Amino acid sequence: MVVLKKIIDFYINSSLHVALSAFALVSMTYFFFGIDGYSSIAFFAFFGTVVGYNFVKYDAITRLNKTEIKKELKTIVFLSFLSLLACFYFFFQLSWESKLSAFTFFGLTLLYTLPFFPNKQNARNWKGVKIYIIGITWVGVTVILPLVETEIPFSIDMLLMAFQRFLLVFSIVLVFDIVDVKRDDLHLQTVPQIIGVEPTKKLGYLLLFLLLLLEFLYTNNHHFLPFFFKLLVCGTIAVFLFFANENRSRYYASFWLESVPILWWLVLVVF
Template sequence: MMVFKKFLDFYINSSLHVALSAFALVSMTQYFFGVERDFSVAFFAFFGTVVGYNFVKYDAIARLNKTELKKELKGIVFLSFISLLACFYFFLQLSWMTKISAFAFFGLTLLYTLPFFPNKQNARNWKGVKIYIVAITWVGVTVLLPLQEAQISFSFDVLLMAIQRFLLVFSLVLVFEIVDVKLDDPHLQTVPQKIGVELTKKLSYVLLFLLLLLEFFYTNNNHFLPFFFKLLVCGTIAIFLFFANENRSRYYASFWLESVPILWWLVLVVLN
């Protein structure tokens, strides 16, 4: 059991789980737009997420050298280096326009992590900004990049998908913020810190309802399957929201909640 727990902790702490969620969301975007599977974008998103998230989480430790690297952290550093090489390899497979867009979202990650101006905090510590940067970055990586690589021009349907993905990620992050409401620095001014846990839950329910409502506005919405799966994922997130509180274990959001997009994708894989 201890071996399994250590493996699970490493799997979560090394950002492999959240990276698999990114892979799943890219694959779902390609499916719903009828894009022939392009694994270069999906694997770029996977390895890029490992690198980006680990950079955000462990950059301060590495730069300030506050503590001696423990065995697990050394493993994460090694995995991040391998992922960086893999990310660069798949980056080279992308078109030039997709590469330019990828650089833009990489810049958002840097803005989120590094202070660009003397004596200024990074964007991660700007009041109320964190959740928007995270959601926009995920929209870019899991919606815009795969569609741009497939040479699908911007349309009303693409806009709807981008808005839906923003609402989805925003709602997921709200669950994280509820669970971490007592741990987050009060200066961050997260949504639950500003309006309370109960109002945050109600807000997220509204966002999930809007996500489903937008499904009826697609110009070629002539199939039931996309709505069914979005109903499935929104219903699952709503259940997580209902039971979310500051006393939940770290696995509640970091593993089980982040498994929702993966489950959504796996069901489609089995059905197809």
């Protein structure tokens, strides 16, 4: 059990789990738009997420001079370097429009991590901003990039998918914020810090309900299957919201909650 725990911890700490979630969401974007044969963006999203998330997490650790995960960190740095090489490989396979979009969202990641102005905090520490940057970045990588790469013309359906994905990510981040409400610095002004835990849960339920309502506005998608799977994932996240509290272990959100998109994708693959 000790060995298994170490493997799972490394899997989470190295951002492989969240990267697999990104891969799953890109794949589902392709599925719901009926697109086949495009894998470069999915792998670019996977390796880019490993690099981006590790950069965000461990840049902060270096700034705080923490050394308790020094041995593991060396392995994670090596993994991140390999992921960066893979990211470059798939990046150069993209169209120039996709490259430009990728640079835009990479810029958001840098803004989130690095202070660009002297004596100023990075965007990660701006009051109430973190959740919106995360949502926009995930929409860009898992919706905008795949559709730009496949030259899907702008439509109401694309806008709906982007808004639904933002609501999905926003709801997931709310669970993280509830679990971390006591550990997060008060100046971050996360949603549960501002309005409380129970109102945050109600907000999450409302956003998930709105996500499902938007499904009925699609112009080219009147099938039961997409709605069923979105109902499945929204229901699962609602359960996580219901049971979320500040006493939950780190695995509650970082492993189990982030497994929801992966499970959703695997169900689609199997059935």
